[in-house]
Amino acid sequence: MSxxxxxxxxxxxxxxxHKNIRPFCGKPILAYTIEAALRSGVFEEVMxxxxxxxxxxxxxxxGAAVPFLRSEQTSGDFVSSSDAVAEVLHRYAEAGRRFDVVANLxxxxxxxxxxxxxDAVDRLLASDAETLVPVxxxxxxxxxxFLIADGELRLAQPQYRETRSQDLEPLYHDAGQFYLARADAFARCPRFYGDHILPYELPELEVQDIDTLSDWEIAEFKYQLLHKEERP
Incomplete structure (x- = not known):
């Protein structure tokens, strides 16, 4: 299984x-993803x-491979990660290399x-799912x-006004870390939000969107908290 x-x-x-190579707790933030993928030992190629x-x-x-740069078609502001992944798989296929599982990190x-x-790769392979999404x-x-409409605060879903929080169905959101897909399923439908998605739940402490400098500072604080026992 490649x-x-x-x-x-x-x-x-x-x-x-320069977000992707900005220093994060001492080294470029990109380095953490590369090192985790390499240490996992499950990937034939980390690019x-x-x-x-x-x-x-x-x-x-x-330690990552960069065999080619993206084309102009997959470098725009409105291009999805799935488009970039599809381009990579096509370029590798042209070179005679194909894979069974694709991870977008x-x-x-x-x-x-x-x-x-x-663990995520093992769970996907042990399931009948086509993709896996951390949530x-x-x-x-x-x-x-709430919604704010015409200067007033309004319940977005007033039917839950009297419902206790503990009685509401738990909802989840994308953790924004990685996605997995069986390569044949991705070839049929090049996206990670397919019809048969396996959830991979993560704890809140291990998740942080990084879209602003404030997010960045929060992420560094969380990272230091998680790894405080590793510091000298």
Whole structure:
């Protein structure tokens, strides 16, 4: 069973300049994803898909392959990660290399670990699912959320006004770390949100969106908290 890890790391971040190689707790944030994928031992190939030479240089420094740069067609602001993954798989197929499982890893996911990746791949292969998506439970039930309309606060779903929080169905959101798919399923439908998705639940402490500098600071705090026993 051959697996490929594709780390999609486009250049040109607007909100956090050089986001994918910005130092995070002492080294480029991209390095954490690369090192976790390599240590997992489940991937025949760990590669970075990028359009940026600086990112490519850091990727190679930490052990990832960068056999080619992204095309212009998959480097725009509105191109999805799935499009970049499809391009990578096509380029590898042209070179005679095909894989059974494809993983799309985020370059800004320092909480990803080798153990999580191994476990996730094992779970996908042991299931009948086509894809696997890590998720985290909402800390507050979205059913009790509000809207602001015409300057007034209104319940988004007033039918839950009197429902106790503990009686509401738990909802989850994408953890924003990685996705797995069987390669044949991805070839039929090039996306990770398919029809048969296996959930992989993560604890809230291991999840943090990093879209702003404040998010970045929170992520570093969480990372240091998780790894405090490793510090000298």
């Amino acid at each position: 697996c490929i890890a594709i780390i999609t790391a486009r250049g040109g971040s607007k909100r956090i300049p 970075v898909s990028t359009d940026d030479e600086a990112i490519a240089e850091v990727a190679r420094q930490y 985020y370059p800004t996911a320092p909480f990803v670990t080798a153990e999580r990746l191994r 985290v439970r909402f800390s507050f039930p979205p059913q009790r959320g």
